[in-house]
Amino acid sequence: MRFGFTEDQQRFRAEVRRALRSAEVRAAAAEATGADGVEPDARPLYRLLGKLGLLAVHWPVQFGGEGRPLTDAAIIAEELVRAGVPDTFHVNTVQIVGQFLLMAGNDEQKRRYLPALARGESFASVLYTEPDAASDLGALRAVAEPDGDGYRITGTKVFSLKTRFVDLGLCAARTTPGAGKYRGISLFLIDMGAPGVTVSVIPGVGDEHFHRVDLDSVPVSGDDLLGPRDEGWPLLNEALAIERTGLDYHLKAEHWLQAALDALIDGDPGSSHDDRLEQIGRWYGALTADHVLAWEVLTGLASDRIDQVSTAVAKYHSSELAQSIAAWAVGIPSPEQRANRIRAAVTLDSAYREAPGLTLSAGTSEVMLQIMAAAFDSIGQEEH
Incomplete structure (x- = not known):
């Protein structure tokens, strides 16, 4: 169990903070932050972060990184958010799709895609969820039909973020329909500018917009198959566990x-807010425990240990906690006049609209509870 950081990690964190305090980064972060349902283009900010080498430090040097440990990448992720950098591009491009490429991609795919992602010159999104599949990827219907040396993918994906800004999509599709619920699924890297790709916004209340992606016989080459054909489900399970650090x-x-x-x-500078102190203390206690859970998962991943139960616990606890804090903050008065709203009030307004989705993405809270329950049931059976 980790309860502190090493001196090297503390020095590295200080270096990252200094880089993020520059006037150029602060101005770019402010321009990239959405509010009141308006989603700006955050790519200029990420190009700047890429020039500073702050996007993928744990990747191998030959693929655009610095060869640093995964825990240093987590330190950067923490400091980016604390510096006001919207994190969705980082989560989707680096932490999910980039990490998937490192895990399952061949050397040619890594050389082709990773350096541009690390420089902030290219961006990626995940195309898993479908209108009738919800959180059950075993119910997906998108099909990749053989076409010469490649495939043509047809289907509809929903609820992806930043999709109208990205160049690359990591798409799950069936290459052997009828093989079984969790069999015959393959993963592909799709050029989001390819013929047959249509991206549209799904109306919602959040500052970040969900998207619908219609794939109409989209051509992909055999070189765009990520991992073995029909072996997408085991890869997805492993990748989802990596995604669920909770950080x-x-x-x-x-x-x-x-x-x-x-x-x-x-709202009331002179008040001690005694009526809220107990709950505030409870929130801080929960945040401390939450941080330990996330870093327990991260240090395990850094040692090539993936524990499905630990990741489920971390994801469940962190998403439920964030949602609860956003709901609690609704009771805090804020100025009525929009022109007078402080930055904190704008943040809380955005939080309340974003929070419901946190317990759905990367696996619903119900799915996380099922993973935990299955593990406890297995332990109980072994004891008897």
Whole structure:
């Protein structure tokens, strides 16, 4: 169990903080932050972060990284959020699709895609969820039909983020229909500018927009198959566990609680807010535990240990905590006049609209509970 950081990690964190305090980064982060349902283009900010070498430090040098440990990448992720950098591009491009390429891609695919992702010159999104499949990827219907040396993919994907800004999609599709619910699924890298790809916005209340992606016989080459054909399900299971560190949700919870405290102070600077102190203390205690859970998963991943139960616990706890803090903060008064709204109030307004989706993405809370329950049931059977 980790309860502190090494001196090297603390020095590295200080270096990252200094880089993120520059006037150029602060201005770009402000321009990239959405509010009131408006989603700006965050790519200029990420190109700047790429020039500073702050996007993929744990990747091998030959693929655009610095060969640093995964824990250093987690430190950067923490400091990006604390510096006001919207994190979705980082989560999707680097932490999910980039990590998937490192895990399952061949050397040619890594050389083709990873350096541009690390420089902030290219961006990626995940195309898993479908209108009738919800969180059950075993119910997906998108089909990849053989076409010469490649495939043509047809289907519809929903609820992806930043998709209208990205160049690359990691898509799950069936290459052997009828093989079984969790069999015959393959993974592909799709050029989002290819013929047959149509991206549209799904109306919603969040500042980040969900998208619908219609794939109409989209051509992909055999070189765009990621991992073995029909072996997508085991890869997806492993990748989802890596995705569920809980750190990104923890950082949202931390950011939203700080915004709530700023709003309290701004609303009544002279008050000690005694009626809220107990709950605030409970939130801080929960955040501390949440941070330990996330870093327990991260240190395991850094040692090539993937524990499905630990990741489910971390994801469940962090997403539920962030959602609870956002709901609690609704009771904090804020100025009525939009022109007078402080930054904290804008953040909390955005948080309330974003929070419901946190317990759905990367696996619903119900799925996380099922994973935990199955593990406990297995332990009980072994004891008897």
